[in-house]
Amino acid sequence: MEDVGKNLKQLMNHKNYRVRYEEMMDEVLKDSDVQNFLETHSDKLSSEEIERSYAKLYEFVQEKQKFLVNDPTMIAPGYEPHLSLNFHSIDVTYVPTKELLKRRRQEEIIGRIQTINMPKDIQKARLEDLDQTAGRGPAIIAAIDFLEAYQDEPKDFHKGLYLVGSFGVGKTYLLGAIAKELAESGYPTTLLHFPSFAVDMKQAIAKDQVGEKLATLKKAPVLMLDDIGADAMSSWIRDDIFGVILQYRMQEELPTFFTSNFTMDELEKHLSVTQRGEEEPLKAKRIMERIRYLTKEVEMTGRNRRKDS
Ligand code: ADP
Ligand code: MG
Numbered sequence: 001m002e003d004v005g006k007n008l009k010q011l012m013n014h015k016n017y018r019v020r021y022e023e024m025m026d027e028v029l030k031d032s033d034v035q036n037f038l039e040t041h042s043d044k045l046s047s048e049e050i051e052r053s054y055a056k057l058y059e060f061v062q063e064k065q066k067f068l069v070n071d072p073t074m075i076a077p078g079y080e081p082h083l084s085l086n087f088h089s090i091d092v093t094y095v096p097t098k099e100l101l102k103r104r105r106q107e108e109i110i111g112r113i114q115t116i117n118m119p120k121d122i123q124k125a126r127l128e129d130l131d132q133t134a135g136r137g138p139a140i141i142a143a144i145d146f147l148e149a150y151q152d153e154p155k156d157f158h159k160g161l162y163l164v165g166s167f168g169v170g171k172t173y174l175l176g177a178i179a180k181e182l183a184e185s186g187y188p189t190t191l192l193h194f195p196s197f198a199v200d201m202k203q204a205i206a207k208d209q210v211g212e213k214l215a216t217l218k219k220a221p222v223l224m225l226d227d228i229g230a231d232a233m234s235s236w237i238r239d240d241i242f243g244v245i246l247q248y249r250m251q252e253e254l255p256t257f258f259t260s261n262f263t264m265d266e267l268e269k270h271l272s273v274t275q276r277g278e279e280e281p282l283k284a285k286r287i288m289e290r291i292r293y294l295t296k297e298v299e300m301t302g303r304n305r306r307k308d309s
Contacts, residue, residue, distance in 0.1 A: 159294065227260065228259065242287065246287065
């Protein structure tokens with residue numbers, strides 16, 4: 001807005017400034033929006049008051065022209081200039097456009113989904129776009145049941161889903177779609193690829209960040225752990241990281257989701273043997289008790305969608 005004032009001043013210094021100035025203001029006063037505005041408010045603005053507002057009218061017409069051609073030098077990109085009456089003077093207000101509001105809302109929604117080590121396209125997943133093949137039916141129905149129950153009573157405990165199925169059937173995609181649906185109704189979700197997270201946690205030991213990372217994660221309002229059991233877990237990851245997260249979520253009754261290539265029974269066997277080969281069936285049983293408390297197991301079947309995509 002200062003620039004506009006400066007332009008006018010520069011113009012006034014010009015030797016023919018009066019002629020130029022008048023020509024320019026004639027143009028401005030010919031603008032149909034300016035004319036409508038002055039007509040609407042003719043009883044509230046004297047001609048001196050209008051003249052004192054010339055800089056604002058000039059700014060309005062300039063910015064409107066830039067807005068119409070989407071000129072990047074406009075004062076407030078994404079905002080449409082409007083004339084407004086400010087007691088006895090004219091002002092320009094910048095009103096956010098529908099597109100800007102829509103973009104902001106989209107950003108807000110995306111911002112509610114925190115992803116850690118997840119593929120980028122997970123944010124595109126939408127429940128409406130899910131192909132409803134028979135093999136996915138029970139999982140989609142279970143997802144909708146969860147969403148309805150959670151949106152009705154977000155403070156109550158709701159079991160999440162334990163999605164089991166082979167590589168490429170769309171387990172991770174379904175998690176993304178659930179997270180998106182939650183985000184659209186205002187609820188944040190944290191989605192993380194568990195095997196990569198386990199590697200990060202081992203690195204966090206050296207930086208003394210384990211406690212801090214674990215504390216924020218276990219408290220996530222909705223937590224989704226992707227690909228459980230894809231790698232052998234060390235007993236530290238199993239008991240002090242995974243077990244601690246599950247224990248907290250069970251105590252606090254926080255919705256938690258898992259995906260795995262293993263059924264719950266298979267996962268129990270997998271967790272009974274540590275990375276070093278030690279057999280610890282009781283520890284695995286304790287983990288499974290928590291997973292069973294937190295989730296309902298649902299199988300997904302179908303073709304591997306990664307083959308033809
Ligand atoms: P999984 O986690 O079971 O291994 P993904 O969720 O990663 O499988 O899905 C495999 C591929 O298929 C991904 O590229 C994903 O974007 C796509 N995909 C999965 N389900 C759907 C769906 N219902 N509609 C469209 N694309 C899908
Ligand atoms: Mg997956």
